[in-house]
Amino acid sequence: MAKNKPAISLENLTPIQLMEFDACTRCGECVKYCPTYNARDKDQAIEPRDKILRWRDFVTRSYGWRAKLFGPASIPEEEIKKFTDDLYNCTTCGMCGTVCCAGIDTIELWESTRANLVKHGTGPYGKQSLFPKLIGDGHNPYLKQQKDRLVWMTPDIKIAEKSDLAYFIGCTAGYNQQVLCVSTARILNKLDVPFMVLGEDEWCCASALIRTGQQHLGDVPKQAALHNIEALKARGAKRVVFACAGCFRAAKIDWPRAYGKALPFETIHMSQLLAEQLDAGKIKWEKSFDKTITYHDPCHLGRHVGVFEEPRKVLKSMPGVKLIEMERNRHEQRCCGAGGGVKAGIPDLALNVAKDRVNDARATGAEALISACPFCRRNLIDGRDELKLEMRVDDLVVLSAHLMGLSTDIKSPAPGAPKETISDLFRTQTIPPKPPAEPKKEAPKEEKK
Amino acid sequence: MTEGLEIFGKTVFDVLFIDYRIMVVVAIISIILFLAGIYMQLDKWGRGVPEGATKPAGAWGTLKLMFQKTFEKGIGPALGIIVLDVFLQRRIWRRRKTEWLMHMLIFWGWVGLFILTVAAAGAEFYGPFVKGTDFQFFADFWKTLELPNNIFSYMLVGGIAIAIVRRIFLADVPPARFTSVDWIALAGLSIVIITGFWAQGLRMNLGIEERMLVSAYETVAPGFFNNPVVLFHEVFTLLFCVAYLPFSKLFHMFVTPLVIMINKGGYVEVNP
Numbered sequence: 001m002a003k004n005k006p007a008i009s010l011e012n013l014t015p016i017q018l019m020e021f022d023a024c025t026r027c028g029e030c031v032k033y034c035p036t037y038n039a040r041d042k043d044q045a046i047e048p049r050d051k052i053l054r055w056r057d058f059v060t061r062s063y064g065w066r067a068k069l070f071g072p073a074s075i076p077e078e079e080i081k082k083f084t085d086d087l088y089n090c091t092t093c094g095m096c097g098t099v100c101c102a103g104i105d106t107i108e109l110w111e112s113t114r115a116n117l118v119k120h121g122t123g124p125y126g127k128q129s130l131f132p133k134l135i136g137d138g139h140n141p142y143l144k145q146q147k148d149r150l151v152w153m154t155p156d157i158k159i160a161e162k163s164d165l166a167y168f169i170g171c172t173a174g175y176n177q178q179v180l181c182v183s184t185a186r187i188l189n190k191l192d193v194p195f196m197v198l199g200e201d202e203w204c205c206a207s208a209l210i211r212t213g214q215q216h217l218g219d220v221p222k223q224a225a226l227h228n229i230e231a232l233k234a235r236g237a238k239r240v241v242f243a244c245a246g247c248f249r250a251a252k253i254d255w256p257r258a259y260g261k262a263l264p265f266e267t268i269h270m271s272q273l274l275a276e277q278l279d280a281g282k283i284k285w286e287k288s289f290d291k292t293i294t295y296h297d298p299c300h301l302g303r304h305v306g307v308f309e310e311p312r313k314v315l316k317s318m319p320g321v322k323l324i325e326m327e328r329n330r331h332e333q334r335c336c337g338a339g340g341g342v343k344a345g346i347p348d349l350a351l352n353v354a355k356d357r358v359n360d361a362r363a364t365g366a367e368a369l370i371s372a373c374p375f376c377r378r379n380l381i382d383g384r385d386e387l388k389l390e391m392r393v394d395d396l397v398v399l400s401a402h403l404m405g406l407s408t409d410i411k412s413p414a415p416g417a418p419k420e421t422i423s424d425l426f427r428t429q430t431i432p433p434k435p436p437a438e439p440k441k442e443a444p445k446e447e448k449k
Numbered sequence: 450m451t452e453g454l455e456i457f458g459k460t461v462f463d464v465l466f467i468d469y470r471i472m473v474v475v476a477i478i479s480i481i482l483f484l485a486g487i488y489m490q491l492d493k494w495g496r497g498v499p500e501g502a503t504k505p506a507g508a509w510g511t512l513k514l515m516f517q518k519t520f521e522k523g524i525g526p527a528l529g530i531i532v533l534d535v536f537l538q539r540r541i542w543r544r545r546k547t548e549w550l551m552h553m554l555i556f557w558g559w560v561g562l563f564i565l566t567v568a569a570a571g572a573e574f575y576g577p578f579v580k581g582t583d584f585q586f587f588a589d590f591w592k593t594l595e596l597p598n599n600i601f602s603y604m605l606v607g608g609i610a611i612a613i614v615r616r617i618f619l620a621d622v623p624p625a626r627f628t629s630v631d632w633i634a635l636a637g638l639s640i641v642i643i644t645g646f647w648a649q650g651l652r653m654n655l656g657i658e659e660r661m662l663v664s665a666y667e668t669v670a671p672g673f674f675n676n677p678v679v680l681f682h683e684v685f686t687l688l689f690c691v692a693y694l695p696f697s698k699l700f701h702m703f704v705t706p707l708v709i710m711i712n713k714g715g716y717v718e719v720n721p
Contacts, residue, residue: 015497015511016518016711022490023708025701028622029544042623049625063493065486065696101541102705103534103715257500 006062007075012115012216020109021056023102024049030096030106033328035335036089036342039352045086048096048106054083055113077122084117088125089349091342092211093299093335107304110340114213124212128345131208132217135224139203140171141344146200152178154411157185163194166237166265168228168251170244171204172374178410179423180374183401184243184270190404191277195241201231205250207300212341225250225258233264243270243397245373246339249300269301270397271372275310278317286405288320293399294366295323296357296380297333298373311372311396318403324364334360336371338379354383361391368392368425370399378420394425402426472570475684479692486695490704518711527710534714535706551615554608561601562645565594595653602649609642634698637689644682651676 010018030048031037037046044050058080060066061073090110097106117123124131134141152174153159167188173180188195205228206221215221228251232240242248251267268276277283295315301307308330315323328334337343337353358380361369369384369391371377380393398408408423416434423429491508499506499514506514520527533539538556541549569591576586616624694700709715 010496011498013497014499015494015506015514016499016708018494018497019511019515019704019711020708022494023701023704025705026625027548028625031622044623044626053625059493063496065489068489068492097715099544100715101538101544102701103540103709103712105712 004072004074006067006072007077008058008062008080008120009116010059010063011119012112012213014112017105017109017112018059020102020104021052021059023104024052024056025102026053027101029099029101033095033099033332033334035093035095035337035353035356036091036349039337039349039356040089045082046089048090051083051087051090052104052109058083080117080120081122084120084122085125087113087117088123088128088212088341088345090340091299091335091337091350091353092340094303095299095332095335098303098331111210111213115216116213118213118217124214124341125345128208128212128214128341131212131341131344132214132220135204135206135209136218136220139224140175141204141208142171142175144171144175149174149202150197150199151175152181152410153185154182156189156407157182158189159185160194160196162236163196164236164238165193165195166232166235166240167195167197168205168232168240168242168244168247169197169202170242170247170374172246172378173244174202176418177374177377177395177420179398179408179421180243180377180395182410183395183397183406183408184241186406187270187274187397187401187404188241190406191282193273193277196235196237198228198231198235203227205244205247205255207246207250207254208341208344210250210254211339212345221254222258225255229255229259229263237265239266239268241268241270241273243372243395244375245269245298245301246375249304252305269307269310269372271301271311271314272307274314274396274400278314283317283400283404285317285319285403287403289318289399289403290320291367292322292324292365293368293370294326294361294364295329295396296326296336296361296369296371296376297330298371298376299333299335299339300375301372302333303331311370314396314400315370318399324366326360326364328360336376336379337383338375343375343379350379351382351386354379355387356383358383358387358389358391358393362387362389366391368394368399370394370396372396374420377424378418381420381424392425394423398423398425471680472683472687475687476691479687482692483695486692490695490700515707515711519707522713526713530710530714534709540709540715547611547615547619551608551611554604555612556608558601558603558605558608561597562605565598565601569594598649602646605642630698637693637697638699641682641686641689644678644685648676648679648682651679 026049028047028049034046034048037043037048040046058075061075063072067073087110092107092110094107097104097109100106114123131141134143138144139146149169165188167184169181173184185195203224206215206224209215209217209221240251242251248267248269251263256263274283293315295311297303297308297311301311312323315321326333334357335353336357337350342353343350358369361380367390369380371380371393372395374395377393377395384391384393401408402423402425407428408426409429410422413421413429413431415432417431419431422431488508491511495507495509495511496505497511498504499510519530538549538552541552572590573587576582580586689697690699694703
């Protein structure tokens, strides 16, 4: 009797990851902290533990001792599809791994399993499947032009042709959250720290592809990483600063993997650079901000790479600022809901998680919620708007620029530009409404032949 | 009258009320099945491709990888992880003190009883085969084991009691999906624990000297030698906890410490 073929492959999974599936003790600690499980009305299929146990079951049915002796058991394709969808209902925030009693590295586990399922044909989820083409062809996920990489530039900002320090802008800030670019650039100018940018030579960091398990499609993330590394190296960058936590994480963890060795430059997040400048006594706060604020640790800056204290150090040094911690902070922070491709693929889930996080902030009584990542900023603004709260949501660099006496205004905002383009904290600008679209002329219906 | 059992020309006295001829055979079978199961699992894990490699690691490659990963920062740090994260379960201690107590009681209760059982069995062979002593050696040795045996048993009972109370009254998350394999694991463990206490009770009710007589087929307690409960417990425990372990739902008991060692204590420590 011919044996069945295994219903799943083990591609993209390492031996250690296959061990990790067997290591889950089912204690349920991850369930308590999972932001998407909570936002999905505690649906058991969404909890990390259940996903591990289901995949373990698939592996056992396909490659376990019974499968070895009697042939692999069949697994209905709908079951694999359901598992895939549940797996993508995850922001890969890493909270489950942080609290895992078995020490399982869940972030890597989810990403590898996603890659496996993309190869299987059931992943990714919804609009996430557009990423390879968008990032591969256009070098950004927003259908923007490379020539517009520096569209945010204002006449007052000085960018050096060559410098030891490079500012890697990122697609989200550069195209959709210009306030972050102008704030970062003005801060560096004010601190007399010369910096260069790649401009049209900057490609997407490709984080979105890796987070959604599509790294192998056309090898786009590897090409993007190598392109950015070589471009930065060619310009003589010794240090690269990132104001986007997503890009920073990609450069810190994913780029060296693509490069096959340590990067030829140091990578640093803007919050770290600010803390460094603060220590050197170079930052002079010129204004006061007499409000209570709370700080949201972006997953990609905190749990993924371990930057927790520098943003707090900067915030605590600001005149007038009273920093109150949310109950869940630092390693135990609750994700904003935007990561892991969820914002693009499952926006309702992203919004529900964001509401939970904004409610965490609300519970502190803070008047402003500060983060250090454009993705978090955007999603938390959405959550705040959905909850109809007065709380302001903004980025650490925007607040820093303002208190250093700098303008956070961007060039005249384009009509209909995304709300996150301008500062939410200071609201010195408004976005003109988008002109009504011209009604589409109906094409004459073809007669049926 | 015989004085114990003749094995390879030596008289082996019985302390644990079991026929060592049966136990040796069952133990060998169990260890063979355990090793076969471990090999099958290694073979399964070995289908994965290590980072930077182009082909699957294979069973032996996986074993090598496990050692490499565990000791890649040196023996000192690896020993630190083994002591703090495996033996003392630091990850659980950091988050949940009650659960830590429960885990420690169950883990060390099991480990302690296992070590004492191995020690007692070892002594029974060590005496005649190495030392050439009579039954008094076993009597003395067994007496020294009674107190730690009781302590480990109470630890186990205490841990299980906390687990039951937690599950029924204090659970803060719903339990994982329960499948037929879980029932097998639960039933098996219950059998091991219940028969274990029953067997130990039988042993405790009889003084050590009386046991020697029993072992020597005296008529004090006819049929007590190879008591079915005791024999069943020992055989079942070996088969369930050793032979069946790599194939069972309880395999995580073996894999979890390995993963903790390989991941150097867990995610937070891997990415400081």
